[in-house]
Amino acid sequence: MRxxxxxxxxxxxxxRDRIVVVGGGFAGVRVVNELARLPVDITLIDRxxxxxxxxxxxxxxxxxLSEGQIAPALRGMFRGxxxxxVIMGEVDGLDLEHRTVHAFCAGADDxxxxxxxxxxxxxxxxDSYFGHDDWAEWALSMKTxxxxxxxxxxxxxxxxxxxxxxPGPKRDAQLTFAIVGAGPTGVELSGQLSVLCHRILRDExxxxxxxxxRIVLLDAVDEVLPSYHPALQRRAHRDLxxxxxxxxxxxxxxxxxxxGLDVDGPDGRSRIEAGTIVWxxxxxxxxxxxxxxxxxxxxxxxxxRIPVAEDLTLAGHPEVFVIGDMADVEGxxxxxxxxxxEGVHAAKVIAARxxxxxxxxxxxxxxxxxxxxxxxxxxxADIPGLRxxxxxxxxxxxxxxxxxxxxxxxxxxxxxxxMWSLFARNRRxxxxxxxxxxxxxxxxxxxxxxxxxx
Amino acid sequence: MRxxxxxxxxxxxxxRDRIVVVGGGFAGVRVVNELARLPVDITLIDRxxxxxxxxxxxxxxxxxLSEGQIAPALRGMFRGxxxxxVIMGEVDGLDLEHRTVHAFCAGADDxxxxxxxxxxxxxxxxDSYFGHDDWAEWALSMKTxxxxxxxxxxxxxxxxxxxxxxPGPKRDAQLTFAIVGAGPTGVELSGQLSVLCHRILRDExxxxxxxxxRIVLLDAVDEVLPSYHPALQRRAHRDLxxxxxxxxxxxxxxxxxxxGLDVDGPDGRSRIEAGTIVWxxxxxxxxxxxxxxxxxxxxxxxxxRIPVAEDLTLAGHPEVFVIGDMADVEGxxxxxxxxxxEGVHAAKVIAARxxxxxxxxxxxxxxxxxxxxxxxxxxxADIPGLRxxxxxxxxxxxxxxxxxxxxxxxxxxxxxxxMWSLFARNRRxxxxxxxxxxxxxxxxxxxxxxxxxx
Numbered sequence: 001m002r003x004x005x006x007x008x009x010x011x012x013x014x015x016r017d018r019i020v021v022v023g024g025g026f027a028g029v030r031v032v033n034e035l036a037r038l039p040v041d042i043t044l045i046d047r048x049x050x051x052x053x054x055x056x057x058x059x060x061x062x063x064x065l066s067e068g069q070i071a072p073a074l075r076g077m078f079r080g081x082x083x084x085x086v087i088m089g090e091v092d093g094l095d096l097e098h099r100t101v102h103a104f105c106a107g108a109d110d111x112x113x114x115x116x117x118x119x120x121x122x123x124x125x126x127d128s129y130f131g132h133d134d135w136a137e138w139a140l141s142m143k144t145x146x147x148x149x150x151x152x153x154x155x156x157x158x159x160x161x162x163x164x165x166x167p168g169p170k171r172d173a174q175l176t177f178a179i180v181g182a183g184p185t186g187v188e189l190s191g192q193l194s195v196l197c198h199r200i201l202r203d204e205x206x207x208x209x210x211x212x213x214r215i216v217l218l219d220a221v222d223e224v225l226p227s228y229h230p231a232l233q234r235r236a237h238r239d240l241x242x243x244x245x246x247x248x249x250x251x252x253x254x255x256x257x258x259x260g261l262d263v264d265g266p267d268g269r270s271r272i273e274a275g276t277i278v279w280x281x282x283x284x285x286x287x288x289x290x291x292x293x294x295x296x297x298x299x300x301x302x303x304x305r306i307p308v309a310e311d312l313t314l315a316g317h318p319e320v321f322v323i324g325d326m327a328d329v330e331g332x333x334x335x336x337x338x339x340x341x342e343g344v345h346a347a348k349v350i351a352a353r354x355x356x357x358x359x360x361x362x363x364x365x366x367x368x369x370x371x372x373x374x375x376x377x378x379x380x381a382d383i384p385g386l387r388x389x390x391x392x393x394x395x396x397x398x399x400x401x402x403x404x405x406x407x408x409x410x411x412x413x414x415x416x417x418x419m420w421s422l423f424a425r426n427r428r429x430x431x432x433x434x435x436x437x438x439x440x441x442x443x444x445x446x447x448x449x450x451x452x453x454x
Numbered sequence: 455m456r457x458x459x460x461x462x463x464x465x466x467x468x469x470r471d472r473i474v475v476v477g478g479g480f481a482g483v484r485v486v487n488e489l490a491r492l493p494v495d496i497t498l499i500d501r502x503x504x505x506x507x508x509x510x511x512x513x514x515x516x517x518x519l520s521e522g523q524i525a526p527a528l529r530g531m532f533r534g535x536x537x538x539x540v541i542m543g544e545v546d547g548l549d550l551e552h553r554t555v556h557a558f559c560a561g562a563d564d565x566x567x568x569x570x571x572x573x574x575x576x577x578x579x580x581d582s583y584f585g586h587d588d589w590a591e592w593a594l595s596m597k598t599x600x601x602x603x604x605x606x607x608x609x610x611x612x613x614x615x616x617x618x619x620x621p622g623p624k625r626d627a628q629l630t631f632a633i634v635g636a637g638p639t640g641v642e643l644s645g646q647l648s649v650l651c652h653r654i655l656r657d658e659x660x661x662x663x664x665x666x667x668r669i670v671l672l673d674a675v676d677e678v679l680p681s682y683h684p685a686l687q688r689r690a691h692r693d694l695x696x697x698x699x700x701x702x703x704x705x706x707x708x709x710x711x712x713x714g715l716d717v718d719g720p721d722g723r724s725r726i727e728a729g730t731i732v733w734x735x736x737x738x739x740x741x742x743x744x745x746x747x748x749x750x751x752x753x754x755x756x757x758x759r760i761p762v763a764e765d766l767t768l769a770g771h772p773e774v775f776v777i778g779d780m781a782d783v784e785g786x787x788x789x790x791x792x793x794x795x796e797g798v799h800a801a802k803v804i805a806a807r808x809x810x811x812x813x814x815x816x817x818x819x820x821x822x823x824x825x826x827x828x829x830x831x832x833x834x835a836d837i838p839g840l841r842x843x844x845x846x847x848x849x850x851x852x853x854x855x856x857x858x859x860x861x862x863x864x865x866x867x868x869x870x871x872x873m874w875s876l877f878a879r880n881r882r883x884x885x886x887x888x889x890x891x892x893x894x895x896x897x898x899x900x901x902x903x904x905x906x907x908x
Contacts, residue, residue, distance in 0.1 A: 049610060049886045066520035068883035073610075075658035076880050085660045088614045088886070105618050112618070146889040156503060156527075160542045164559050164566070204529035206539045409874055409882065416870065420863055426530050428863065429522035432503045432542070435600040436889055 016041050016083075017354060020101050020116040022091050022288070024051050024074045026336045027324030028122035030343030031350075036081040038354060043114055045087045045103055049073055052145060053405055055336060056414075058189040060148040061278075062155070062196050063427035067145050069413050072406045087112070091123070091288055094295050096317055118319050118350055121292065121306075122343070125283035125325035125334060128303065135256035139180060139279040142189070146436070151278060152429065153436045155193070158275045159213075160432070163205050173273035175213040178261055180253050181281030182219035183226070184372040187236060189278060190217045191375040194243035199376075200427050215245045216272055218263060219281070220252040225372060225380065227333065232380040235389045239374040253281070283334065285326050292322070301328030310362035312346050321346040332365045336404075341365060371397040376421075470495050470537075471808060474555050474570040476545050476742070478505050478528045480790045481576035481778030484797030485804075490535040492808060497568055499541045499557055503527055506599060507859055509790060510868075512639060514602040515732075516609070516646040517654075517881035521599050523867050526860045541566070545577070545742055548749050550771055572773050572804055575746065575760075576797070579737035579779035579788060582757065589710035593634060593733035596643070600890070605732060606883065607890045609647070612729045613667075614886070617659050627727035629667040632715055634707050635735030636673035637680065638826040641690060643732060644671045645829040648697035653830075654881050669699045670726055672717060673735070674706040679826060679834065681787065686834040689843045693828040707735070737788065739780050746776070755782030764816035766800050775800040786819045790858075795819060825851045830875075 024046035089105030165171035255262035285304035305328035323342035369383030379393035478500035504525035543559030619625035709716035739758035759782035777796035823837030833847035
């Protein structure tokens with residue numbers, strides 16, 4: 001049963017246009033930001049209560065930054081914009097004909113119905129396990145803050161397990177971390193994990209030497225960072241070698257189970273016993289894209305994404321925009337600068353319509369380049385007309401990320417933390433969360449005895 | 455089946471004394487600190503991997519500080535002390551005759567057996583629900599970091615629920631926070647919660663006004679902060695009144711259920727509908743105290759604690775020390791300064807024995823006074839010979855807490871954060887953790903629909 005309860009709850013909007021934005025990531029937040037000053041009623045709906053700065057998520061997963069530092073509350077971001085309303089809930093239905101969005105919200109007695117004049121869908125992406133969704137049970141996703149906290153607890157927990165284990169294959173497996181996917185996320189996580197093992201945790205154990213931990217970075221591609229210039233790929237590979245990461249391009253994962261992975265490589269099939277497996281191998285559009293394609297009667301693009309017109313609207317529905325990772329736009333990668341640019345463009349089109357100005361024309365993606373950090377003070381920067389590596393690339397990386405972080409408090413906190421880490425050997429966030437561990441299928445198994453008794 | 459696996463794992467100790475310390479709280483950590491430089495083998499065992507600075511836990515529960523800022527990893531604290539070994543596990547058996555401790559550890563194939571020459575038990579306390587353990591399902595405990603994260607998610611989640619609710623009794627209940635127990639924890643949490651409602655979250659919602667939230671602080675005692683001087687009690691009560699907290703001394707909780715509390719007060723029985731209930735009403739000794747009393751054949755003291763001799767050892771077992779909240783020592787309250795002093799004293803006795811020095815004599819508790827902060831810049835300080843309130847007490851409170859925090863990184867981070875909060879209106883940690891929420895019985899119910907679909 002769906003109710004129109006919503007209508008009773010919003011302040012009377014009079015003749016103001018109603019804009020519903022689905023998703024509070026880079027794309028959605030930018031749309032709201034750009035339109036917040038116009039006389040419109042904006043509803044931003046997200047499954048969480050925060051805007052996640054995904055490029056630094058691996059630093060939460062490895063204990064360098066705290067959750068709040070990369071995830072300001074969406075409400076706080078739009079506190080001063082009286083025309084913006086934030087809802088924590090999950091969109092589960094679209095009615096393009098009647099221009100309404102249906103959403104589940106924890107607090108509502110019923111499904112909410114949100115009528116719109118303009119709809120912006122920016123629901124991002126989910127992990128793609130190449131059709132093997134059962135792998136998700138063992139290969140940890142790293143998309144949300146809950147994921148990052150679980151990975152942190154699992155990584156630190158693996159060392160705890162190993163410390164109490166006899167030397168042998170089981171202990172070796174507990175000290176093996178497999179990271180599937182050698183894009184920026186996989187490369188950055190591997191590098192940080194190496195710093196954790198070699199620098200941060202050194203001298204903290206008595207039976208094991210954390211620097212003996214094995215970090216394996218696997219990908220079917222020919223070289224790490226496949227979208228980068230070959231010279232930078234080689235440089236990143238060498239930097240990872242220096243950090244002790246076992247880098248294996250041209251290795252495809254063919255099986256994932258409780259104790260490790262099966263891998264096909266140039267030398268045939270092999271087995272990697274690994275206590276911790278992190279998945280950063282690829283993404284696909286979320287379930288909402290199915291619903292949208294079905295409702296609109298269109299075919300889905302690559303990775304299940306939604307093909308859009310050159311102004312980012314849905315074919316036959318100029319009032320519906322699809323932006324960010326969910327949109328399939330020729331030549332535009334699924335990265336945060338693209339999501340931001342698409343958000344700005346969608347907002348321009350919407351504002352032009354509202355104000356009766358001329359249409360701003362088709363979306364043009366400006367490739368500002370890519371940055372990936374490797375370990376502590378090394379990075380690669382692939383900027384059009386400029387290729388950097390080492391410390392200069394690292395400094396550029398740090399500046400760009402600080403610039404895009406939301407809020408001065410978070411910027412100052414993050415840079416302070418990074419400066420501190422140049423000298424100190426500790427990590428700020430080393431808490432193993434039992435809640436986080438026990439919500440995880442594999443650990444549930446392992447920790448059952450402990451938890452049953454507590 | 456118990457194995458002696460442990461013996462194979464520790465480095466050969468030769469003739470060095472083996473000291474096992476159970477619990478990494480204020481008492482246990484202090485013992486290890488004091489003895490770490492001596493030629494002994496120390497094993498510190500704790501259920502978690504961190505030392506929790508409990509006096510600031512309520513600041514994590516209200517989003518002011520991050521988890522890591524008040525919880526350094528135990529391993530990191532003793533990294534440089536080669537004679538100290540840290541184990542994450544739970545003690546579940548004591549054999550005083552054979553001088554061994556049995557523990558469950560997540561990683562071990564079997565129960566660990568730890569032989570000792572000296573045993574220090576500092577396992578702290580758990581919440582006491584006055585014999586109504588079923589209340590724990592609805593009245594949230596605030597003893598661990600997992601607890602604090604759950605409370606933070608519940609508090610912020612309550613506003614999300616209320617924002618989508620029609621005006622009426624259900625919404626009022628969602629915006630009611632009941633805190634049971636008006637000791638320092640309850641008073642400090644109430645004050646911070648008021649700051650959250652009136653200052654931090656102001657203007658963030660569109661249907662509700664968070665400053666209309668009701669914070670009820672209940673306790674059976676005659677006045678808040680029962681251990682303080684009456685003048686300071688009255689001052690604290692007035693400060694809480696000013697902050698809009700509904701303070702109700704002389705109110706006993708007689709029932710707790712899914713939707714609220716039943717309370718007996720001077721005017722008879724009443725009902726408080728509350729979406730969030732936090733329990734800070736009292737503590738008792740943990741299950742390990744039962745085991746210890748049974749094994750040693752002694753009667754337990756008040757709140758199930760263990761009576762000890764004047765040098766903090768167990769009757770008939772001079773090699774076993776019981777310190778901190780678990781020890782029942784005449785005239786010594788269950789507060790962190792007492793735990794620290796007991797830790798120092800136990801270490802002195804142990805060191806004197808090892809070095810053949812004379813026994814340092816009985817433990818003497820030095821009451822350094824008490825401090826409780828109320829809201830933003832108000833506090834009460836009840837120091838022997840000195841009673842302060844308002845800003846001077848607040849400054850003293852801040853100094854003392856910074857001094858006792860472990861690690862310069864955490865001190866600098868915390869003071870920076872507090873200074874920032876004087877001016878900025880945001881909270882650093884506002885993330886609602888779904889993992890945390892859904893591990894909670896009540897929220898499971900409420901969020902079932904959302905979660906089932908995700």
